[in-house]
Amino acid sequence: xxxxxxxxxxEPSRETPNLDQMAAEGMLFPNFYSANPLCSPSRAALLTxxxxxxxxxYTTNAHARNxxxxxxxxxxxxxxxxxxxxxxxxxxxxxxxxxxxxxGHRPQFHPLKHGFDEWFGSPNCHFGPYDNRAxxxxxxxxxxxxxxxxxxxxxxxxxxxxxxxxxxxxxxALDFIRRQQARQRPFFLYWAIDATHAPVYASRSFLxxxxxxxxxxxxxxxxxxxxRILRLLRELRLGESTFVFxxxxxxxxxxxxxEQGGSNGPFLCGKQTTFEGGMRVPAIAWWPGHIPAGQVSxxxxxxxxxxxxxxxxxxxxxPRDRAVDGLDLLPAILQGQLxxxxxxxxxxxxxxAVTLGLYKAHFWxxxxxxxxxxxxxxFCPGQNVSGVTTHTQEEHTKLPLMFHLGRDPGERYPLSFxxxxxxxxxGRITPAVQQHQEALxxxxxxxxxxxxxxxxxxxxxxxxxxxxxxxxxxVPEKCSWLH
Numbered sequence: 001x002x003x004x005x006x007x008x009x010x011e012p013s014r015e016t017p018n019l020d021q022m023a024a025e026g027m028l029f030p031n032f033y034s035a036n037p038l039c040s041p042s043r044a045a046l047l048t049x050x051x052x053x054x055x056x057x058y059t060t061n062a063h064a065r066n067x068x069x070x071x072x073x074x075x076x077x078x079x080x081x082x083x084x085x086x087x088x089x090x091x092x093x094x095x096x097x098x099x100x101x102x103x104g105h106r107p108q109f110h111p112l113k114h115g116f117d118e119w120f121g122s123p124n125c126h127f128g129p130y131d132n133r134a135x136x137x138x139x140x141x142x143x144x145x146x147x148x149x150x151x152x153x154x155x156x157x158x159x160x161x162x163x164x165x166x167x168x169x170x171x172x173a174l175d176f177i178r179r180q181q182a183r184q185r186p187f188f189l190y191w192a193i194d195a196t197h198a199p200v201y202a203s204r205s206f207l208x209x210x211x212x213x214x215x216x217x218x219x220x221x222x223x224x225x226x227x228r229i230l231r232l233l234r235e236l237r238l239g240e241s242t243f244v245f246x247x248x249x250x251x252x253x254x255x256x257x258x259e260q261g262g263s264n265g266p267f268l269c270g271k272q273t274t275f276e277g278g279m280r281v282p283a284i285a286w287w288p289g290h291i292p293a294g295q296v297s298x299x300x301x302x303x304x305x306x307x308x309x310x311x312x313x314x315x316x317x318x319p320r321d322r323a324v325d326g327l328d329l330l331p332a333i334l335q336g337q338l339x340x341x342x343x344x345x346x347x348x349x350x351x352x353a354v355t356l357g358l359y360k361a362h363f364w365x366x367x368x369x370x371x372x373x374x375x376x377x378x379f380c381p382g383q384n385v386s387g388v389t390t391h392t393q394e395e396h397t398k399l400p401l402m403f404h405l406g407r408d409p410g411e412r413y414p415l416s417f418x419x420x421x422x423x424x425x426x427g428r429i430t431p432a433v434q435q436h437q438e439a440l441x442x443x444x445x446x447x448x449x450x451x452x453x454x455x456x457x458x459x460x461x462x463x464x465x466x467x468x469x470x471x472x473x474x475v476p477e478k479c480s481w482l483h
Contacts, residue, residue, distance in 0.1 A: 001196045002252025003280050004265030005219055011263060013211045015220050018227030019246060023284045026244075027295040027333055032283030033302050033343055033355075034250045035325075037272050039125065040069040040102045040447070042249040042303065043192070047083045047103070047114075049307030049318060049326035053346050055081050056443035057103075064350035064364060064393055066272050067447035069102060071124060071135065071455045075446030076104015077114060082319050084307050085115030085188055091314040094118075094185050098172045099192035100125060104446075106454055112143060116190075119143055120172045125197050126150045126165070129158075136455055156201050161214045163201035169193050170225040174232055181236045188310070191229070195222055198256040215260055230286065240289035243313055245306055248281040254381050268411045269380040269389065273367055274345040274352040275411055276360075278379075285333055299332040300343055300355065309333075323439070342432040349445070354433055359425040360411070361400035366393045385412050402426065 007014040008023040009030075035045030041052035048055045052067075056078055059067040077083070085095035096118040097111050105123045112119060124138050129151035137149040148154050156163040173191050180187035195201055195218040202217035206224070210216025226246060233239045252262030254270035254277070264270050264277035271278050283301060285291055304326035308318050312328040325344075331337040345353040353362045367379045370391045380389045387394070388401065388411065402415040402422050415422040 001219065001222070001248040001282060002262035002264040002270070002277070003267060003282050004263030005196075005252065006282050008284075009265055009282060013216065015210055015212070015216060016223040018223045018230070019282075019284065022226065022230060022244075022246065022286050025288065025293050026284055026286035026291045027297055029283035029285070029297050029299065029301050031298055031300050032247060032281055033279050033300070034248070034281050035302055035304050036346060037250050037274055037278035038066045038068075039100075039197070039249050041067060043100075043102050044077060044081075045325075046249070046303045046306060047085075047190075048077075048081050049084075049304045049324045050081070050322070051304070051325050051344060051346060053349065053440065054323060054325070054443050056446040058346070058349050058442075058445055059447045060349050060445050061448055063348070064352065064366060065348040067348060069104075069124065069447060070450065071105060071138065072450035072452050073105065073447055074449045074451050074454055076106060076109030078444065078446065079108070081114075081443075082322075083114045084310055085117075085190075087115070087311060087316060087319070088188050088314055089115065091316055092186055093188050093314065094180055094183075095188040095190070096172075096176045097121060097190045097192060098169050098176070100194045101192070110144070118176065121169070121192065122150065125194055126156060126163075126199070126201070128156075134452075156199065158199055160207065161199075161201050161217070162204055162207055163195075164203050165201065166193055166195045166218075166221045166225060167203050170228060173225075173229055177229070177232055177236070177238070181238060186314070193222060193225070196252075196262060198253060198260040200256075200260040213259060215258075215262055219262070234288075240287075242287070243290075243310075244286040245284070245309075246286075247283045247303055247306075249303070251276075251278045251281060255377055255379055257381060266409050268383055268385065269367060271379070273379050274347050274362075275380075275389075276405070276409060279345055285329075287333075291333055295336075297332050297336070297338075299329065299338055300341060300357075301329060301332075302326065302343065305329045323441070342429070342436065344436060349442070351433070351437070354429055355405065356425075356429050356432055358404055358406040359429065360403045360405055361426065361429050362388075362402075363397045363400050364393060364395055365390050365401065367391060388412075388414070400426065400429075 007016045008020040034042045036042045036052050041057035044055050044057040052058050095116045097116050099121040101123050120142050122140050128137050137151050139146045140148050200215050200218045202221045206217045206221040250271045251264045267276035269275040269277040308326040309329045318324045343355040352364045367389050403411045
C-alpha cells in the first residue's frame with residue numbers, strides 16, 4: 001500500500017474513513033519509512049529491528065539487486081536472529097501472526113519456531129495459480145497444519161478479483177483478540193494482510209465499490225477491517241490498554257499500476273526502488289487515553305522502530321549483544337520529542353541513499369534494467385527525471401545527488417554541487433555514513449540460492465540449484481511432486 005492511498009494523506013476519493021478516523025484519534029507520521037523497498041526484507045527488519053543487511057535478508061548474486069523470495073528459496077530467518085514475539089514472551093505475551101509470513105518456507109523458518117504461538121496464513125504471497133507439477137500452489141497454514149492452498153481450498157478469481165481472504169484474516173484477528181481478553185493475557189497481533197499486492201483481490205461485497213477500480217476495492221476492505229478491529233477493542237474495553245500501529249511494508253507497486261497498483265502521492269517511483277515512492281509508507285499510531293487526538297509527528301520513523309517501541313511498551317529492553325537499528329518512538333509519540341537519526345536505504349547488498357534531517361543523498365541511482373524496461377516492466381511509469389530515474393546503475397559515491405525533501409519531496413531538483421547548502425548537508429551526512437559502514441557486520445545472505453526441492457518433496461535427481469535472480473527453470477516433466 002502506498003503513502004498516497006489514504007484519504008488522510010490526500011487521496012482525492014476519500015475512501016478510507018476508518019484509517020482517516022484512526023489518524024484523527026491518534027498520531028499521523030508523514031515521514032515514516034520501510035527498511036527495504038521489497039516485501040520480504042522489510043518484514044524481516046520489522047520483526048528483528050535490524051536492517052536486512054544485518055539480518056541476512058539480501059542477496060549478493062548481483063550488485064544492488066532486490067532479493068526475491070519465491071517458493072524455491074533455500075534461506076530464511078536465521079536462528080541467531082531474535083524476533084519480537086520471542087522477546088515479548090519474557091513479559092507473558094501471547095503472539096499471533098495472521099497472513100503473510102515471508103521469512104522462509106522450510107520447517108526451520110516456521111513462525112512458531114521464532115516466537116509466535118499461533119499462525120493462520122501463508123509463507124508467501126498469493127501468487128499463482130501454478131500447475132501443481134513443476135510448482136505447487138502456495139500453501140495456507142493453521143499453526144503447523146497445512147489447511148489448503150491458494151486457488152484451491154482458498155479460491156482467488158483472477159478474472160473478477162473475488163476472494164474472501166481479507167474476511168477470513170479479519171475473523172482470525174477478531175477471534176484472537178476475544179480469546180486473549182477472556183484469558184486476561186497481554187497479546188501481540190501481527191495482522192499481515194496482502195490484498196493490495198498484485199494480483200489484487202477483494203470480497204464480493206467490496207468489489208466494484210471504489211472509484212479507483214479493483215485496487216481501491218481492496219483498500220476499502222482493508223480500511224473497513226481496521227475499523228472492525230478498533231471497534232472490537234473499544235467494545236471489550238481494551239482501547240486504552242492496546243497500542244495499535246498501521247503501516248505498509250513498502251511503497252505501492254507502480255509496476256502493476258493503474259489497474260493493480262496504488263498511489264505514492266507526490267513521491268518518485270515505487271516499490272523496488274529506493275526513491276521516496278518505494279520507501280516512504282503510511283503510518284498511524286492509535287492509543288486512546290495516551291496519544292492525544294489529531295497529532296502529527298515529523299519524527300523520521302522506520303518500521304524497525306516498531307520492534308524497539310513494542311519492547312518498551314512491554315517494559316523490556318532491546319538485546320544488547322547485537323546492533324539494533326530501531327528506535328523507541330514513545331518519546332516522539334507521547335512527549336512530542338524529535339530525535340535526529342540517519343535513515344539508510346539499501347537495495348540488496350548496496351547502500352543506495354541516506355536521509356538525515358530534510359536532506360537525502362543518493363550514492364547510487366537505478367530504477368530497473370533496460371532489458372526489463374523494454375519488456376514493459378516500469379518501476380516509475382509517467383516519471384522521468386533526467387540523470388535520476390536511470391536504467392543503468394549510476395554511481396554517485398564521490399559526489400552524491402542531494403535533495404531537500406521538504407522543498408522537493410518528489411526528488412526532481414538536485415542541489416547544486418557547489419552550493420553552500422550542498423556542502424553543509426554533505427558535511428553532516430558523510431560522517432554518519434562512515435560510522436555506519438565502519439561498524440557494519442553483514443549477516444550471512446539468506447536469499448542467494450534457489451532449489452526446487454524445498455517447495456515440497458521431490459524424487460531423487462529432481463533437485464535444481466540456482467541463483468535466485470529469476471524463477472528457476474521448470475523441472476523435467478518426469479519429476480512429479482508429492483503434496
